Amino acid sequence: MNLRNLSNNELLQETKKIVVKEREVLIEVLHHLKEVDHRKLYLEIGFPSLWAYMTIDLKFSEAAAQRRIEAMRAIRELPVLEEKISSGALSISNVAKIQTILRQDKKKTGQTTQTAEKLRLFESLEHKSQKEADFFLASEFPDALKIKESVKIKSETENELRLSVSNEFRKKLDLAKSLISHKNPNASLVETIEAALDILISKKDLAREPAQKANPQKKSSPEQSAKPAHQSLHSPPQPPLRRLKRLAIPAKVKREIWQNAKGQCEFATAHRRCESRYQLEVDHQMPVAFGGGNEIENLRLYCRDHNRYEARKATLL
Numbered sequence: 258m259n260l261r262n263l264s265n266n267e268l269l270q271e272t273k274k275i276v277v278k279e280r281e282v283l284i285e286v287l288h289h290l291k292e293v294d295h296r297k298l299y300l301e302i303g304f305p306s307l308w309a310y311m312t313i314d315l316k317f318s319e320a321a322a323q324r325r326i327e328a329m330r331a332i333r334e335l336p337v338l339e340e341k342i343s344s345g346a347l348s349i350s351n352v353a354k355i356q357t358i359l360r361q362d363k364k365k366t367g368q369t370t371q372t373a374e375k376l377r378l379f380e381s382l383e384h385k386s387q388k389e390a391d392f393f394l395a396s397e398f399p400d401a402l403k404i405k406e407s408v409k410i411k412s413e414t415e416n417e418l419r420l421s422v423s424n425e426f427r428k429k430l431d432l433a434k435s436l437i438s439h440k441n442p443n444a445s446l447v448e449t450i451e452a453a454l455d456i457l458i459s460k461k462d463l464a465r466e467p468a469q470k471a472n473p474q475k476k477s478s479p480e481q482s483a484k485p486a487h488q489s490l491h492s493p494p495q496p497p498l499r500r501l502k503r504l505a506i507p508a509k510v511k512r513e514i515w516q517n518a519k520g521q522c523e524f525a526t527a528h529r530r531c532e533s534r535y536q537l538e539v540d541h542q543m544p545v546a547f548g549g550g551n552e553i554e555n556l557r558l559y560c561r562d563h564n565r566y567e568a569r570k571a572t573l574l
Contacts, residue, residue: 464520
């Protein structure tokens with residue numbers, strides 16, 4: 258269709274039709290994402306989360322992916338919202354705002370908002386712009402729309418971090434500043450936070466420990482670090498003749514596993530490795546219950562979701 262050949266009225270009518278189709282496609286996308294999330298298919302193809310799958314494989318921007326995930330979860334809980342989004346009465350941007358605020362409110366109060374109240378909030382944002390939505394939500398949740406945590410790139414070497422902190426956090430920050438005052442009497446907030454982060458990382462990130470502290474035996478090659486999913490369970494395990502006692506994995510062995518994996522999830526398919534750094538766990542390729550031990554060759558570093566994914570697979574064998 259050559260748009261230049263359309264009259265003004267025809268062009269406006271065609272534009273409206275396309276927008277209606279766009280909303281219909283959006284609903285289909287949300288339904289597909291809901292089923293992908295239900296089956297946890299992103300784990301099977303090497304992604305640690307639905308968000309990572311959407312931003313890396315489906316090429317959504319970070320914000321666009323998050324809006325669709327929030328809308329999908331809202332529709333899953335309140336199916337009546339589907340028609341409101343499809344008709345254009347409720348934008349997924351405003352849906353995402355409510356979902357985020359309700360999650361923050363639950364974290365703060367420990368209470369889950371009742372379904373009827375959630376529906377009231379969503380209905381209150383129908384046909385409202387984002388600015389109007391912000392005004393409404395600010396009246397409903399006075400503390401929710403204060404400074405949002407954000408990181409803005411200022412240059413190749415500097416970033417701008419914006420966040421709102423509690424009085425308790427500020428007290429801890431002041432104490433930390435005094436604790437390093439013998440070394441840096443006039444430490445800035447950035448220097449104080451960086452010093453605290455250096456201490457945390459040195460203690461918790463085993464992949465950064467000096468190599469000489471690790472167990473030198475049988476270091477894995479880089480090629481062995483990524484273990485394809487189909488090789489994670491060599492053969493269907495056989496139940497042991499007696500119950501085996503689970504022994505704690507020695508710290509030096511854990512450290513070597515972390516170093517070999519470079520502090521990233523080792524789950525891999527033929528096409529990609531997960532590489533998540535979130536909630537990492539040292540896992541047994543051959544489960545302890547089936548005779549697996551704490552030898553380095555039987556251990557790997559997985560994120561929690563891929564660890565659980567492999568555990569579910571093992572129970573089906």
